[in-house]
Amino acid sequence: MREVDDPQSQVVHFAAHQALKLxxxxxxxxxxxxxxxxxxxxxxxxxxxxxxxxxxxxxxVANDHPITGKPGWWTSMMxxxxxxxTERFFVICSNVVGGCMGTTGPASTNPATGLTWGLxxxxxxxxxxxxAQAMLVDYLGIDQLFCVAGGSMGGMQVLQWAATYPERVFSxxxxxxxxxxxxxxxxxxxxxxxxxxxxxxxxxGRYFEAGVRPTKGLSVARMAAxxxxxxxxxxxxxxxxxxxxxxxxxxxxDADFQIESYLRHQGSTFVERFDxxxxxxxxxxxxxxxLAADYGGKLRSAFHGTKSRICVVSFTSxxxxxxxxxxxxxxxxxxxxxxxxxxxxxxxKGHDAFLLDIxxxxxxxxxxxxxxxxxxxxxxxxK
Amino acid sequence: MREVDDPQSQVVHFAAHQALKLxxxxxxxxxxxxxxxxxxxxxxxxxxxxxxxxxxxxxxVANDHPITGKPGWWTSMMxxxxxxxTERFFVICSNVVGGCMGTTGPASTNPATGLTWGLxxxxxxxxxxxxAQAMLVDYLGIDQLFCVAGGSMGGMQVLQWAATYPERVFSxxxxxxxxxxxxxxxxxxxxxxxxxxxxxxxxxGRYFEAGVRPTKGLSVARMAAxxxxxxxxxxxxxxxxxxxxxxxxxxxxDADFQIESYLRHQGSTFVERFDxxxxxxxxxxxxxxxLAADYGGKLRSAFHGTKSRICVVSFTSxxxxxxxxxxxxxxxxxxxxxxxxxxxxxxxKGHDAFLLDIxxxxxxxxxxxxxxxxxxxxxxxxK
Numbered sequence: 001m002r003e004v005d006d007p008q009s010q011v012v013h014f015a016a017h018q019a020l021k022l023x024x025x026x027x028x029x030x031x032x033x034x035x036x037x038x039x040x041x042x043x044x045x046x047x048x049x050x051x052x053x054x055x056x057x058x059x060x061v062a063n064d065h066p067i068t069g070k071p072g073w074w075t076s077m078m079x080x081x082x083x084x085x086t087e088r089f090f091v092i093c094s095n096v097v098g099g100c101m102g103t104t105g106p107a108s109t110n111p112a113t114g115l116t117w118g119l120x121x122x123x124x125x126x127x128x129x130x131x132a133q134a135m136l137v138d139y140l141g142i143d144q145l146f147c148v149a150g151g152s153m154g155g156m157q158v159l160q161w162a163a164t165y166p167e168r169v170f171s172x173x174x175x176x177x178x179x180x181x182x183x184x185x186x187x188x189x190x191x192x193x194x195x196x197x198x199x200x201x202x203x204x205g206r207y208f209e210a211g212v213r214p215t216k217g218l219s220v221a222r223m224a225a226x227x228x229x230x231x232x233x234x235x236x237x238x239x240x241x242x243x244x245x246x247x248x249x250x251x252x253x254d255a256d257f258q259i260e261s262y263l264r265h266q267g268s269t270f271v272e273r274f275d276x277x278x279x280x281x282x283x284x285x286x287x288x289x290x291l292a293a294d295y296g297g298k299l300r301s302a303f304h305g306t307k308s309r310i311c312v313v314s315f316t317s318x319x320x321x322x323x324x325x326x327x328x329x330x331x332x333x334x335x336x337x338x339x340x341x342x343x344x345x346x347x348x349k350g351h352d353a354f355l356l357d358i359x360x361x362x363x364x365x366x367x368x369x370x371x372x373x374x375x376x377x378x379x380x381x382x383k
Numbered sequence: 384m385r386e387v388d389d390p391q392s393q394v395v396h397f398a399a400h401q402a403l404k405l406x407x408x409x410x411x412x413x414x415x416x417x418x419x420x421x422x423x424x425x426x427x428x429x430x431x432x433x434x435x436x437x438x439x440x441x442x443x444v445a446n447d448h449p450i451t452g453k454p455g456w457w458t459s460m461m462x463x464x465x466x467x468x469t470e471r472f473f474v475i476c477s478n479v480v481g482g483c484m485g486t487t488g489p490a491s492t493n494p495a496t497g498l499t500w501g502l503x504x505x506x507x508x509x510x511x512x513x514x515a516q517a518m519l520v521d522y523l524g525i526d527q528l529f530c531v532a533g534g535s536m537g538g539m540q541v542l543q544w545a546a547t548y549p550e551r552v553f554s555x556x557x558x559x560x561x562x563x564x565x566x567x568x569x570x571x572x573x574x575x576x577x578x579x580x581x582x583x584x585x586x587x588g589r590y591f592e593a594g595v596r597p598t599k600g601l602s603v604a605r606m607a608a609x610x611x612x613x614x615x616x617x618x619x620x621x622x623x624x625x626x627x628x629x630x631x632x633x634x635x636x637d638a639d640f641q642i643e644s645y646l647r648h649q650g651s652t653f654v655e656r657f658d659x660x661x662x663x664x665x666x667x668x669x670x671x672x673x674l675a676a677d678y679g680g681k682l683r684s685a686f687h688g689t690k691s692r693i694c695v696v697s698f699t700s701x702x703x704x705x706x707x708x709x710x711x712x713x714x715x716x717x718x719x720x721x722x723x724x725x726x727x728x729x730x731x732k733g734h735d736a737f738l739l740d741i742x743x744x745x746x747x748x749x750x751x752x753x754x755x756x757x758x759x760x761x762x763x764x765x766k
Binding site for chain 1: 406407408502505506563564565566567569570571573574576577578580581582583599600602603606607610613615618619621622623624632634635636638639640642643646647650663667670671673676702705
């Protein structure tokens with residue numbers, strides 16, 4: 001896990017007096033943030049887009065991943081001439097606090113002890129992630145972001161940005177997300193955490209010191225979560241009941257079905273790039289997310305008086321963050337008098353649609369960003 | 384696991400020459416079947432109802448459970464004066480083959496070795512379960528069952544009965560089930576199996592000999608499965624985001640939320656009464672179930688020429704076996720010219736609705752059984 005302490009990214013080390021104030025009531029220090037940028041910041045610093053990554057994502061949005069060597073997770077969306085056009089916009093993405101790709105997280109070395117933080121790292125929230133991002137944006141000398149965009153846990157951060165720093169968010173695009181984590185979503189996360197903690201190699205979170213890693217538990221957690229990222233229909237279309245490299249069932253517990261083989265593969269590749277404790281922290285942050293609760297139980301109060309332009313996107317077959325969640329956000333934004341548009345995209349791909357080649361998502365993003373760019377006085381796309 | 388080899392149930396020990404022919408192409412012998420009966424068989428043996436239990440159910444339908452001491456799993460449905468009226472009907476329920484409550488299963492002692500069967504037990508299918516039940520029905524001297532009824536995996540057995548032994552099934556009631564296990568359902572089962580097998584106390588299935596049990600893995604499997612038994616809406620209504628015995632989040636990995644505490648409880652109580660290997664066998668049997676596949680891919684061929692009266696029941700919020708699955712069964716039954724009725728019950732309770740106090744389910748069951756009893760020439764209910 002070289003990436004944790006010495007990432008192949010740009011890095012800001014905040015000084016001891018620049019501690020991150022956490023919702024848990026304690027301070028986290030020293031804080032390191034690892035981030036990537038793409039494109040060029042204009043002279044007036046008015047073309048910056050902050051991308052917020054999802055639960056198992058990271059800052060490697062559009063470059064090859066330093067561990068897996070695979071293309072970044074949003075290369076379909078971002079790049080020269082793409083909907084998030086790096087020839088027009090300066091794009092920033094930082095690894096969230098609690099992550100495992102260079103920003104301070106449970107796998108990072110705690111300089112006070114010389115050991116990994118492990119579970120000594122305070123539990124962080126979505127708001128803590130956003131506070132850390134704001135410190136990075138300050139460091140980069142940017143007063144107002146042209147746009148904040150992201151899906152799933154990234155979308156939660158987008159909503160939190162709009163609520164906490166409305167004057168710093170010219171536009172925002174929360175995708176496939178919710179303003180609170182549902183009971184069912186907490187349930188799936190708890191299963192994943194219990195799978196990790198049940199692995200004897202977890203060792204109360206002190207596995208690095210023991211020279212082991214709870215890969216079996218983390219793999220099971222990933223498998224369970226992965227089912228929620230696809231729709232029933234997508235699984236049926238993609239795998240159905242088809243057998244894997246055999247013509248008849250083996251009457252055994254081998255991976256007879258393609259879906260079994262696929263899930264096992266998802267589990268085994270995930271553990272190569274992700275830290276188990278970090279998975280605990282990310283899922284917990286999502287569980288604790290309930291934006292309305294911070295505003296007296298009224299979601300519209302979270303967005304009171306906001307001048308940000310907001311485009312909410314959902315997918316018809318997403319059952320992790322169903323359209324009804326997005327609709328609640330839109331209702332709250334409307335009630336708060338915000339400038340809001342809402343696009344529900346018809347697809348059978350499920351929650352993962354935000355990461356996939358969905359033409360209507362690209363069209364929606366281009367259209368929204370072009371319109372916002374015009375309002376912001378940015379030059380139009382060249383071509 | 385005294386119940387496994389010496390159950391508090393009636394037991395039939397089949398002789399060595401009465402082996403159970405399995406779909407896996409081998410024979411299982413000796414076979415023991417543990418079962419419960421309720422009510423009295425009439426002189427013409429025409430009032431027998433066979434109840435088929437679900438994945439983690441057993442033969443203790445309406446009596447206190449010998450391990451947990453809790454009431455049987457269908458006491459709301461069955462008993463004197465209840466929809467399945469034990470004053471009118473003779474009700475049989477046997478533990479399925481592969482189970483862990485007295486019928487031969489992986490935790491049973493294999494007399495050939497003196498050890499538990501473990502994974503030496505051949506993998507069994509839903510059809511194998513039904514073949515074993517037919518052996519019991521033969522043993523009881525019953526030619527034709529008045530009704531075969533059950534929910535979930537029990538419903539699969541009901542469909543298999545109707546297909547394999549149409550002349551022995553006067554009426555049938557498959558509830559909250561499907562004619563094949565979907566890709567998503569196989570996926571959830573695979574997660575459960577991987578959780579069990581990831582537990583070092585599983586020991587390749589030889590845990591009894593090692594004096595341990597893979598309770599952590601089995602508990603995680605149960606937690607994951609349990610989420611699929613309830614609907615998103617039911618979880619939101621029952622638990623929402625409410626905290627468990629605390630007024631504020633602890634910023635830790637404790638069970639802050641009621642839903643977490645509930646799931647952990649479900650996991651820990653389950654492992655007291657269920658065998659981990661048996662869980663592997665039960666889930667595998669469901670995965671392999673694809674009734675149409677045994678009839679050239681045409682489900683209607685499975686029911687060709689059946690004279691059974693069949694009542695299919697589904698629940699609107701069941702996402703494990705959605706109404707669309709029941710509708711496919713009904714279409715196939717219609718196409719085969721069967722006598723079929725279909726009731727989709729409106730409820731937010733999810734898949735578990737078949738086990739709960741759902742007045743419309745009781746009304747449907749009473750109505751169907753009364754009508755079938757009249758057609759069968761059984762006396763009406765006394766009152």
